[in-house]
Amino acid sequence: MLLLKRMDEYGSLNTASLGTEYLMTNATTHSFIFGAMAELVDNARDAGSKTLEIYTEESEDRSGGPMLCFKDDGCGMSKEEAESVIVFGSSRKTDQEEPIGMYGNGLKSGSMRLGKDMILFTKKDGVLTCLMISRTFYEAESVTQIKVPVPSFHASTKTMVGSDRKKHSVEVSLITKYSPFKTELSLLSQFNSLKGDSGTLVIIYNLSTTPNGELELDFSSDPVDIKASVQLDHENSEDDDVIERRSFRAYASILYKSPRMKIILQKKRVRTRLLAYSLYLPKRILVNYKSFKNQNERQINEAKKQIEVTRRKLTEIQSQISTVTKNSSNVANRNVMMQVRRLQNVEAEHQQQLAERQGIMELRKKQAKKSEQLEFHFGLNANERYHDGIFFYNSDRLIKMYVKEGTLQSKEEITYRGIIAVVSVPKSSLLPTHNKQDFNDHAEYKKLKKCVDQAMQQTGGVPLVRRRSTRLGGRG
Ligand SMILES: Nc1ncnc2c1ncn2[C@@H]1O[C@H](COP(=O)(O)OP(=O)(O)OP(=O)(O)O)[C@@H](O)[C@H]1O
Ligand SMILES: [Mg+2]
Structure with a gap:
């Protein structure tokens, strides 16, 4: 209506x-x-x-x-x-x-x-x-x-x-x-x-x-x-x-x-x-997901705001209903009845909207509570061993590949040459851009990159590369 x-x-x-x-x-x-x-x-x-x-x-x-x-x-x-x-x-x-x-x-x-x-x-x-x-x-x-x-x-x-x-x-x-x-x-x-x-x-x-x-x-x-x-x-x-x-x-x-x-x-x-499982000398690292759950917090705040707006509208409608019924000497009057019915319909709509929005907020809260972890797969790129970088999947779809960030960015950092990292970021944290070749939230993405670096440090890349240079050779 x-x-x-x-x-x-x-x-x-x-x-x-x-x-x-x-x-x-x-x-x-x-x-x-x-x-x-x-x-x-x-x-x-x-x-x-x-x-x-x-x-x-x-x-x-x-x-x-x-x-x-x-x-x-x-x-x-x-x-x-x-x-x-x-x-x-x-x-x-x-x-x-x-x-x-x-x-x-x-x-x-x-x-x-x-x-x-x-x-x-x-x-x-x-x-x-x-x-x-x-x-x-x-x-x-x-x-x-x-x-x-x-x-x-x-x-x-x-x-x-x-x-x-x-x-x-x-x-x-x-x-x-x-x-x-x-x-x-x-x-x-x-x-x-x-x-x-x-x-x-x-x-x-x-x-x-x-x-x-x-x-x-x-x-x-x-x-x-x-x-x-x-x-x-x-x-x-x-x-x-x-x-x-x-x-x-x-x-x-x-x-x-x-x-x-x-x-x-x-x-x-x-x-x-299956890139994550086709790496040479693979290492699986779990990193706590907390560091970039901001998106969820933002969504919860957004849901809270929407609930507030709906509540205010609802109160307004309810006060209109009571004003109309109070001020009309004849509540049975057809026009008054129609006006009240119309307002009641609007009230019902808002009640429903409020319930939906509360449901969304509960869902977001549950998502935020989940102690999620990001799973990184590190290893040497046996197929293209002169290329390295991070492969970001979003839920299930490859978004970015061969991304050189943090430690991988530095060309001098021989330790990490030839290393591939594969990670899947859930849609509740980051969404892709329209062309699905990048992520749309720069602040959040920056945090994700820090997380990658943290995971990278944990791999202890040196042994990987030492073995690589003797067993696989390379440009390093
Ligand atoms: N191969 C297909 N089989 C069935 N439905 C399809 C197919 N391709 C497109 N559609 C329909 O056409 C709609 C528009 O597709 P389009 O790719 O433009 O948008 P989308 O997939 O919904 O979103 P996105 O822009 O993120 O890809 C889809 O939502 C889907 O309903
Ligand atoms: Mg599509």
Whole structure:
């Protein structure tokens, strides 16, 4: 009711809309091109997929080069869910357990970083839905607002879903004009590759190129891998040549700490590398988590403030109810009754909100009480032994790799050369930035780095390296 009243009040205000240029601006968040691919991998994983296939295919329309495809057997999307894909900045995943996606942006930023156009085919509960975001269309027809065709078909009859025939036919004709699928038949045939009851196929076409016109992703030098043709700006230039920045197969193999989904890249399965358990001369160190539980404390304080605000509003409403009933000589009067009922409804809403907020605060308090510890895995990097640094996972997803901080930062500190540290930071302490390649709270992150150093000191790195220099050799 409160919401309805607000909508009424604010209905006349201007609503923001998104210009087509925003798609490109948003995509620039992924300076690391594999980070853009990872967004699509995350979505397949969040959809509960058992298998994700990533492959390239020649398109019917060869002028745009190959198409890059991500096909999963996850939960798929209903028509309504597919339509909400283009609501930027709001994720429907908040009720899922530990999803990676949380910002409602990755599919758009990732796909638009990888290519100029994207088409998505999804299947759920007997409905097939297709969605196209095409910058080629916007440019060709000088469209300045993001317009997205989302036609749906019944899986059994291949007839349209809904009753707006005109809209459906405009949508299909736009897709057959601006996608690689030039007829409705060829468009519908794409759903055939989604073999199970549900799943999603994302196809990127008109793939990104370098200023010299070469594809930014190299599909040819290794037929079972996807390589980065160029290394774009990365702060750790010394580590630009690490295999995980050059080979998507290598990056995908360490992307998750506990892999739940099979990834098949260019028809060959990606072998998961559990980095923490593949180190030479490993050492496991536990460091007390207390030092950076600030985030929780902040969240508790925030919850307390919200409870206070709700309490104040509730008291205000209750006093309004008593004023109305006291001042009205005839409480049975219809207008007075309506006014009281309205206020009582608002009161009930606030009571409910108060209960919810108290529940949230209790949860936060429980989280803060848990005597959590961070588990560090240290060891020598047997695969890339000239590279060292910290690998930060956030809950389960790799966020930063080869980070040189504290003791590892100092190039002179030979003691620690070649050492890798792997640590997973829970989301209750730190959240990733939008591109999931960094953390969003600098003060908290600084504390985390101190914690890393503390753990590093505990490893007693010297024996590790002494043995390394005699048994493994190296640049040191
Ligand atoms: N492969 C998929 N299978 C099922 N649903 C998907 C898939 N990809 C995207 N979606 C749906 O589209 C929505 C938007 O995806 P998007 O990646 O933009 O945002 P997100 O995953 O919610 O958050 P984030 O920006 O952190 O990735 C998702 O919330 C999900 O509902
Ligand atoms: Mg996502």
